[in-house]
Amino acid sequence: MAEQPTRPLRLVRDEEGQDDRDVPFASFDDLFRRYHRLVATIGLRMLGRRGEIDDFVQDVFLEAHRGYGSLRDPLAAKAWLRAISVRIAVRRLRRHRFAALLGLDGPADPGPFPVGANQEHAALLSEVYRVLELLPAKARVVWVLRFIEGDKLEEIAEVTGMGLSTVKRHLQVATDKITEVFGA
Amino acid sequence: MPKHERLEQRLDAARVLLVPQVHPSDTERALRRFKDLGARRRRRTAVAGVFATAAIAATAAFFYLKSAIPSSPAIETPAPSVVLAPPSVPEKKIVHFADGSQAELLKEKTELRVDISSPELLALTVVSGAAKIEVVPNPNRLFRVSTEHLRIEVLGTAFTVYQEAGDESVTVHRGRVAVYSKKDRYELVQGMTYRYDEALDGEVAAVKPRSSKKIRKSRAAASNARHAKWKQLAEDGQIKEAYDAMRSPRSPEETPRSNDVRELMLAADVARLTGHPAEAAEFLQTAVANHRGDPNAVLAAFTLARIYERQLGAPKKAADSYRTARELAPDGSLAEDALVHEIECRTSAGEGAKAKVLAKEYVSRYPSGRKVEEMRRIAGI
Numbered sequence: 210m211a212e213q214p215t216r217p218l219r220l221v222r223d224e225e226g227q228d229d230r231d232v233p234f235a236s237f238d239d240l241f242r243r244y245h246r247l248v249a250t251i252g253l254r255m256l257g258r259r260g261e262i263d264d265f266v267q268d269v270f271l272e273a274h275r276g277y278g279s280l281r282d283p284l285a286a287k288a289w290l291r292a293i294s295v296r297i298a299v300r301r302l303r304r305h306r307f308a309a310l311l312g313l314d315g316p317a318d319p320g321p322f323p324v325g326a327n328q329e330h331a332a333l334l335s336e337v338y339r340v341l342e343l344l345p346a347k348a349r350v351v352w353v354l355r356f357i358e359g360d361k362l363e364e365i366a367e368v369t370g371m372g373l374s375t376v377k378r379h380l381q382v383a384t385d386k387i388t389e390v391f392g393a
Numbered sequence: 394m395p396k397h398e399r400l401e402q403r404l405d406a407a408r409v410l411l412v413p414q415v416h417p418s419d420t421e422r423a424l425r426r427f428k429d430l431g432a433r434r435r436r437r438t439a440v441a442g443v444f445a446t447a448a449i450a451a452t453a454a455f456f457y458l459k460s461a462i463p464s465s466p467a468i469e470t471p472a473p474s475v476v477l478a479p480p481s482v483p484e485k486k487i488v489h490f491a492d493g494s495q496a497e498l499l500k501e502k503t504e505l506r507v508d509i510s511s512p513e514l515l516a517l518t519v520v521s522g523a524a525k526i527e528v529v530p531n532p533n534r535l536f537r538v539s540t541e542h543l544r545i546e547v548l549g550t551a552f553t554v555y556q557e558a559g560d561e562s563v564t565v566h567r568g569r570v571a572v573y574s575k576k577d578r579y580e581l582v583q584g585m586t587y588r589y590d591e592a593l594d595g596e597v598a599a600v601k602p603r604s605s606k607k608i609r610k611s612r613a614a615a616s617n618a619r620h621a622k623w624k625q626l627a628e629d630g631q632i633k634e635a636y637d638a639m640r641s642p643r644s645p646e647e648t649p650r651s652n653d654v655r656e657l658m659l660a661a662d663v664a665r666l667t668g669h670p671a672e673a674a675e676f677l678q679t680a681v682a683n684h685r686g687d688p689n690a691v692l693a694a695f696t697l698a699r700i701y702e703r704q705l706g707a708p709k710k711a712a713d714s715y716r717t718a719r720e721l722a723p724d725g726s727l728a729e730d731a732l733v734h735e736i737e738c739r740t741s742a743g744e745g746a747k748a749k750v751l752a753k754e755y756v757s758r759y760p761s762g763r764k765v766e767e768m769r770r771i772a773g774i
Binding site: 238241242245246249250253254259262263266267270271274319321322327330331333334337356357387388391 | 400401403404406407408409410411412413415417419420421423424426427430431757760
């Protein structure tokens with residue numbers, strides 16, 4: 210029996226709001242509305258601190274506003290905002306590490322998670338982010354881009370502005386640490 | 394399996410928890426805060442710039458006046474700090490329709506064609522380019538937009554349609570739409586995009602000649618149903634005629650099939666649009682009961698709940714249906730709205746204690762939710 214054919218339409222955006230195509234925007238406000246959720250998601254995944262997302266979003270869009278006039282290709286707005294978000298995240302993570310050295314910072318926790326969330330997943334993420342706190346900022350960001358955001362190495366190089374070999378080096382540092390802690 | 398690969402697999406499943414709940418009202422709040430902070434920063438920057446300029450000018454004046462040596466160079470006053478300038482806004486090209494709906498042409502060479510304009514149907518075609526369309530809700534009028542391979546029907550929503558080489562798609566920004574492509578119907582809600590894939594369509598054509606007898610028979614039956622009069626009329630936008638045909642079928646094959654969730658939802662739309670909410674509810678009850686595993690079941694449950702709530706005045710049934718919608722997709726895009734409406738309906742139905750428990754659940758589940766303050770009051774926390 211022949212298989213039923215697949216439908217000729219495919220879903221390209223899921224509930225996470227990720228879109229594989231940028232749609233032109235008409236104003237900065239439009240840009241803000243369209244990508245607010247994207248930036249907030251990156252913030253949560255990079256920083257692992259829900260309470261910091263709002264401030265992170267403000268920092269990203271402030272920097273975006275400064276460079277808005279020089280954005281030549283509106284269709285590349287998403288990639289541009291991701292790069293800004295990653296830069297801001299590295300900056301914030303370095304501040305956190307410095308504060309932690311002085312005993313002035315608390316641990317990262319990506320929770321609280323929704324009621325009914327898979328508890329095993331929630332526990333895993335809490336543990337992962339505890340380990341990520343031990344990493345240098347760039348290694349952590351590269352690891353999150355690779356294993357949480359799902360970016361390819363070339364995409365990570367582009368969004369971070371690093372060379373490919375540098376990306377691999379940071380990724381190795383992060384992976385070694387995480388594997389060491391998580392064990393079998 | 395290497396240790397890190399096992400971790401990767403576990404992370405793949407867990408990463409769905411790393412998506413913040415962001416409602417459109419949260420975005421508006423953040424935008425307002427951004428503008429307030431931006432204004433304050435501009436004032437601080439401007440004030441700092443003025444002070445810096447004044448200080449430097451004073452210093453320059455001091456050295457100029459004090460110096461008696463002609464060779465002392467004058468100190469240049471640096472330019473003041475850059476003040477945030479509002480970005481330029483490109484001119485929008487908008488087509489307005491008589492009912493208040495509008496289409497914004499997103500690209501230079503966008504061509505829109507009006508095919509039908511009647512009290513019951515407004516039909517457009519996006520011939521080329523891209524258009525963002527906002528439709529004013531009107532239960533008595535169908536708003537349809539077509540591209541080469543897609544037909545999109547809306548009941549009050551905002552979406553973007555692309556008709557370009559390699560990109561024929563629709564993205565829903567608000568509300569929901571029905572998208573038709575050949576024999577398939579899709580329901581899209583806010584945040585979803587569907588793109589026509591020519592490679593997959595080619596695959597459909599290639600499979601047909603190899604069909605077995607069983608497939609041919611089921612396809613013949615499907616063909617009969619596809620050409621059922623009420624369906625054809627509904628797809629052509631003749632909703633009243635579709636309802637009459639549905640209620641007076643020429644043969645059993647022409648009644649909506651209970652084993653086809655999409656057909657049930659189309660029948661429900663026909664009934665609802667022609668002012669028969671109780672019949673619409675029957676179709677949706679069947680859809681939810683018989684197709685719980687189908688992704689469309691969530692939308693069917695949600696729509697059923699709204700009919701109970703708004704048109705049939707049955708808050709308890711509405712609450713139960715909202716609960717069903719949440720159970721079918723607890724992390725779906727409709728889950729938060731479904732919980733809010735369930736709480737409101739439980740209250741209306743005199744189930745205050747249940748509403749209170751649910752409100753606590755809302756506050757825990759959606760700490761940044763758009764209704765969190767209201768739910769705190771209901772929950773008494």
